[in-house]
Amino acid sequence: MKTQHIIEAVEAVQAAILANESQIESLDRAIGDGDHFINVRRGCEVLMGLRGEIAPLPPGEAFGKIGMKLLSTIGGASGPLISSFFIAMGKSLAGIAEPDRVQFAAAFAAGVEAIKSRGKADLGEKTMLDVLIPVSRLLQRLAEQGAPLPALCGQLAAEAHRNMLATRDMTATKGRASFLGERAIGHIDPGSKTCEVAIAAVCDTLKEPA
Amino acid sequence: MKTQHIIEAVEAVQAAILANESQIESLDRAIGDGDHFINVRRGCEVLMGLRGEIAPLPPGEAFGKIGMKLLSTIGGASGPLISSFFIAMGKSLAGIAEPDRVQFAAAFAAGVEAIKSRGKADLGEKTMLDVLIPVSRLLQRLAEQGAPLPALCGQLAAEAHRNMLATRDMTATKGRASFLGERAIGHIDPGSKTCEVAIAAVCDTLKEPA
Amino acid sequence: MKKFVNEVDSMLREALSGLIEAHPQLLRVEFEPTFVARREGGANKVALISGGGSGHEPLHAGFVGRGMLDAACPGQVFTSPTPDQMLAAAAAVDTGRGVLFIVKNYAGDGMNFQMAAEMLETGNATVLVNDDVAVENSTHTTGRRGVAGTLVVEKMVGALAEQGATLAECKALGDRVNAATASMGVAFTSCTVPAAGRPTFDIGPDEIEIGVGIHGEPGRRRAAHMPADEIVRTLLDAILGDLKPQAGRQLLLHVNGFGGTPLMELYLLHHAAGRRLKAEGLAPVRSLVGNYTTSLEMAGASLTVTLLDDELLALWDAPVHTAALRW
Amino acid sequence: MKKFVNEVDSMLREALSGLIEAHPQLLRVEFEPTFVARREGGANKVALISGGGSGHEPLHAGFVGRGMLDAACPGQVFTSPTPDQMLAAAAAVDTGRGVLFIVKNYAGDGMNFQMAAEMLETGNATVLVNDDVAVENSTHTTGRRGVAGTLVVEKMVGALAEQGATLAECKALGDRVNAATASMGVAFTSCTVPAAGRPTFDIGPDEIEIGVGIHGEPGRRRAAHMPADEIVRTLLDAILGDLKPQAGRQLLLHVNGFGGTPLMELYLLHHAAGRRLKAEGLAPVRSLVGNYTTSLEMAGASLTVTLLDDELLALWDAPVHTAALRW
Ligand SMILES: Nc1ncnc2c1ncn2[C@@H]1O[C@H](COP(=O)(O)OP(=O)(O)O)[C@@H](O)[C@H]1O
Ligand SMILES: Nc1ncnc2c1ncn2[C@@H]1O[C@H](COP(=O)(O)OP(=O)(O)O)[C@@H](O)[C@H]1O
Ligand SMILES: [Mg+2]
Ligand SMILES: [Mg+2]
Ligand SMILES: [Mg+2]
Ligand SMILES: [Mg+2]
CATH class of the missing domain: 3.40.50.10440 (Dihydroxyacetone kinase; domain 1)
Known part of the structure; x- marks a missing residue:
């Protein structure tokens, strides 16, 4: 992958997030405090402004810069988590001019690990990790198997979708929805929805013949 | 008249005020601050409790006691006005064991004068005086003419009704509705409505063959 | 209720x-x-x-x-x-x-x-x-x-x-x-007198009442909702038109919440009003921002300006120890 | 909005x-x-x-x-x-x-x-x-x-x-x-996050949210509206159940409005809570009543109790000079 792919992904994610405004927003109003969409949109906007600055950088440095910028932009619970993800990806890709798919998958896994340790959370706690962990595992498996890009993208998007929906039936033990106890059941976790939207958007940019 | 008539009038007025709650209340919400009904009801309640105490007194003293009690009970704009009315009536009837109709009419007029001077208001300012002044004038005329009681009562009630309705088209220059300027037009003055209800109720008790 | x-x-x-x-x-x-x-x-x-x-x-x-x-x-x-x-x-x-x-x-x-x-x-x-x-x-x-x-x-x-x-x-x-003091207020919602049990007036989701008092009585006129700066201009135009302060005059600026408006918005109003007063060449040298003269839970706020001189300034600054005001 | x-x-x-x-x-x-x-x-x-x-x-x-x-x-x-x-x-x-x-x-x-x-x-x-x-x-x-x-x-x-x-x-x-500190709150209305532009939750005219936080997030449960004394009992039961103060213990009682509740009601709550605490043999010797930790314009309030000892009492009484708290 090249940094140009990151820029295209940023643009795709921003568009997809905006297109899903009302759903993301209403999910965080239902079991959170109503700011998740705004937080994520603020993050997307600042990344759009960062495109020129990261364009000349190798992917690892680009991810690092994205992470640091998001860290001082998003705030809330999602801010440090998403930032940690990109900072860890950046570290994982340090010195690699053009990472291959296996390296990318390893970096993605490092990013997810960073979220786990920053958020002290794991699978089944009704957070964005319920989408990210299975997607990361599948990504590593498919990358190692050398699956063709369109298939890989399709499967990842489907995995994200399925796991996003699965958060609906959970009670939360981490994040703001944990305050609600049983009342959180029946609502999809907003952070999971955001991750699903972002993953699907990135997959879409990749599926198309480059 | 005897003090027993005052007690019957108090009972009749209280019942009539309660029966007109929603209209009185909504008038003061429309062009006032929404408390007029409660103020008047509080006054009625305290007078009901006063019945035993005033029963043995001559009418003048009974009115005086009613006025003083209302003065420390009602509050608002209507409190001092209604109290002044009764205190002045009491003074006017001082020493008269069983006032006749002409004496009563003179006392009523003295009460209305007391309201005028306390409130620095007169006809046409969209206040209770727009009912009380014409009713007082008519009462004096009919009493002096020796009109039969049923006719007198019927005419007074009609006069009160007509003049109460006429406040609808006025702008207010006194009281809380004066803050509204033109916006007060189209709404009946709550104090006028209260006076009309009270006058009609008293007339009803008198019209019946005693 | x-x-x-x-x-x-x-x-x-x-x-x-x-x-x-x-x-x-x-x-x-x-x-x-x-x-x-x-x-x-x-x-x-x-x-x-x-x-x-x-x-x-x-x-x-x-x-x-x-x-x-x-x-x-x-x-x-x-x-x-x-x-x-x-x-x-x-x-x-x-x-x-x-x-x-x-x-x-x-x-x-x-x-x-x-x-x-x-x-x-x-x-x-x-x-x-x-x-x-x-x-x-x-x-x-x-x-x-x-x-x-x-x-x-x-x-x-x-x-x-x-x-x-x-x-x-x-x-x-x-x-x-x-x-030396002039005030004017604007309301977004009515209040509910407890004994009445329902709002004193009805108001649409995009309407405001300009020139309200502090008893939930309607104001002088109803208008479409507008940006804070415009509300401030409306209120200050009336206030300054009444007080007619000379340029350079020192003022007390009091932003008063009616009860249902967050402090954050009151401070925002204070910023807007201060900017406008300074633009007129006036000197808002003292401020008070908060819910002090309320109208139950009514949302809205009023601006108050007092023209100061040395005596009034000293009297304002003098110590006070009450439940709601203390310095 | x-x-x-x-x-x-x-x-x-x-x-x-x-x-x-x-x-x-x-x-x-x-x-x-x-x-x-x-x-x-x-x-x-x-x-x-x-x-x-x-x-x-x-x-x-x-x-x-x-x-x-x-x-x-x-x-x-x-x-x-x-x-x-x-x-x-x-x-x-x-x-x-x-x-x-x-x-x-x-x-x-x-x-x-x-x-x-x-x-x-x-x-x-x-x-x-x-x-x-x-x-x-x-x-x-x-x-x-x-x-x-x-x-x-x-x-x-x-x-x-x-x-x-x-x-x-x-x-x-x-x-x-x-x-040494425990709190619990109840809300009557939601608040509206400015960027979202609409209330975070819907609530009926006779419903209240018990156990709310300060972000307009729903509480632990929804209940029918109830008298102030009953609300106070619900909140204090949970607070005292957590703190388990000994009889005679000195306490700080903080009644906090969420932004949209009139001060009059907060003082009423303070009276109700104080009565209940005294009935339990406790000594609410310090009080703070007002809108201090708000949730925009949300109507509602929380009770906070802190168990005091001589050190904490002296620290509470020590002079403070901030925009919102001063003595
Ligand atoms: N400890 C955690 N670990 C992983 N994800 C978390 C954690 N806490 C919260 N989240 C995620 O953050 C999302 C909420 O983000 P956001 O609304 O921006 O922040 P906040 O909850 O502070 O308002 C949740 O939907 C959840 O997916
Ligand atoms: N100056 C006045 N003279 C005569 N009547 C007045 C005057 N001011 C007010 N009123 C009467 O008082 C009524 C309002 O009474 P009320 O609602 O009890 O008091 P407030 O206006 O103080 O809330 C008005 O409807 C009007 O009839
Ligand atoms: Mg949130
Ligand atoms: Mg948040
Ligand atoms: Mg009134
Ligand atoms: Mg009143």
Whole structure:
């Protein structure tokens, strides 16, 4: 992958997030405090402004810069988590001019690990990790198997979708929805929805013949 | 008249005020601050409790006691006005064991004068005086003419009704509705409505063959 | 109607009990008739007594204490108190130097306080506060209302009285502060009088009431919702049009919330108003921002400007120790 | 959505500007990154820094000043601030005696402050406030929230820091006050996050949310509206069940309005809660009543109880001079 792919992904994610405004927003109003969409949109906007600055950088440095910028932009619970993800990806890709798919998958896994340790959370706690962990595992498996890009993208998007929906039936033990106890059941976790939207958007940019 | 008539009038007025709650209340919400009904009801309640105490007194003293009690009970704009009315009536009837109709009419007029001077208001300012002044004038005329009681009562009630309705088209220059300027037009003055209800109720008790 | 209430009829009494229990060193309350007074009286000074309908808290009971009022007479919600309350308060706090009544200009407050003044046997005077420029002034009408500027009068006269000024001096200062003070407000929602149980007026989701008072009464006109800067311009145009301050004049700027507007928005209004005043070449050198003269839970706010001079500035800055205002 | 606002995006900046302009002697503000600090720093003391999402005003910026915080880091409305804000604030107010972060226990606040703490090169410690007994505590979950009890921690630790205590002493006291403090709240209405433009939750005219936080998030359960005394019983049962105070114990009772409830009702709640506490043989010897930890314009209130001893009592009584708390 090249940094140009990151820029295209940023643009795709921003568009997809905006297109899903009302759903993301209403999910965080239902079991959170109503700011998740705004937080994520603020993050997307600042990344759009960062495109020129990261364009000349190798992917690892680009991810690092994205992470640091998001860290001082998003705030809330999602801010440090998403930032940690990109900072860890950046570290994982340090010195690699053009990472291959296996390296990318390893970096993605490092990013997810960073979220786990920053958020002290794991699978089944009704957070964005319920989408990210299975997607990361599948990504590593498919990358190692050398699956063709369109298939890989399709499967990842489907995995994200399925796991996003699965958060609906959970009670939360981490994040703001944990305050609600049983009342959180029946609502999809907003952070999971955001991750699903972002993953699907990135997959879409990749599926198309480059 | 005897003090027993005052007690019957108090009972009749209280019942009539309660029966007109929603209209009185909504008038003061429309062009006032929404408390007029409660103020008047509080006054009625305290007078009901006063019945035993005033029963043995001559009418003048009974009115005086009613006025003083209302003065420390009602509050608002209507409190001092209604109290002044009764205190002045009491003074006017001082020493008269069983006032006749002409004496009563003179006392009523003295009460209305007391309201005028306390409130620095007169006809046409969209206040209770727009009912009380014409009713007082008519009462004096009919009493002096020796009109039969049923006719007198019927005419007074009609006069009160007509003049109460006429406040609808006025702008207010006194009281809380004066803050509204033109916006007060189209709404009946709550104090006028209260006076009309009270006058009609008293007339009803008198019209019946005693 | 959702309120913290047990019985509507006992609400005022329970709230006043809570006030006194929260400030036991500062305040005492009497019932039948009802008034709130300083716990420690005794200083040989003119006694300042205010009062009015309840529902405007912390006004007035929250301003009883050193450097401000000696007593406050709370009526029922939005209903002027009765003369017996003022007489009892006066008997409790008069030290022989006389009583100054500070009264917001409403038909009801004016008459009830005036009857008390007539019955009172000791020396007394009354300052009528009528700072609301939303209402036109006229000697043929009830005239302008007293709103949030009342706090400024109470604070400054309170400071002067504390210094040992005479009744005549306090009365003169009160009139002077009142003349130097102008206010105007805007509301987004109505309030609900507890005994009525429903909002005093209906208002659409994009409408605002301009020129409202502090009793949930409708304002002078209804308008479409507009940006904060525009609201501030509307209010300040009326206020400055009334006060006509010279360039460079020092001012007190008081942003008063009506009860249901977050502090964040009040500070935003303060910023907008300050910017506008400075642009006019004026000097807002003192500020007070918060919910001081409220209208139950009404959303909205008023701006108050007082023209300052050295004396008024010093009186504003003088120490005050009350439940709601302290420095 | 009717609010005093020009552009939603500039709201926080305009409000902070207004705050600083209203308290020019007391406060200063920096933007990019955003923090509010005491105008006069300099004292050789442990620096106390708090912060959190905006919309809870006066918390925290209103508590910056002598005897309380050294700086506050406001995030966007209901959104934790970012680590660069804490780092900039620390650089501005650290006098070499170390930095104590006072953080309300939320996933977002915890992580952002923790990242700042990790990046900070000078000595620092963190007190996590988690006083909300509506949420069950557990090490496997995010645990209890920090709500209105945060003020009590900030006040008492602020007083100790002002006396020259060490970082370790301040940290220990903060944990001790937090452990001695419990809160619970109830809401009648939702609030509207400005950027969202509509109420966070819908609620019927006769329903209340019991066990709410301060972000317009729904509470633990919805119930039919009930008399104030019954609400107080519900809240105090949970609070006392958590604190388990011995008979005769001295307490601080803090009645906190969420923003949209009139002061009159808060005092009524104070009366009801005080009566109940005394009936349990407890001694509410200190009180604080008002809108201190708000949730924008949400109607509702919380009760907070802190168990006192001589040290905590003295720290509570120690002088404080901030925009919102002063004695
Ligand atoms: N400890 C955690 N670990 C992983 N994800 C978390 C954690 N806490 C919260 N989240 C995620 O963050 C999302 C909420 O983000 P956001 O609304 O921006 O922040 P906040 O909850 O502070 O308002 C949740 O939907 C959840 O997916
Ligand atoms: N100056 C006045 N003279 C005569 N009547 C008045 C005057 N001011 C007010 N009123 C009467 O008082 C009524 C309002 O009474 P009420 O609602 O009890 O008091 P408030 O206006 O103080 O809330 C008005 O409808 C009007 O009839
Ligand atoms: Mg959120
Ligand atoms: Mg009225
Ligand atoms: Mg009234
Ligand atoms: Mg948030």
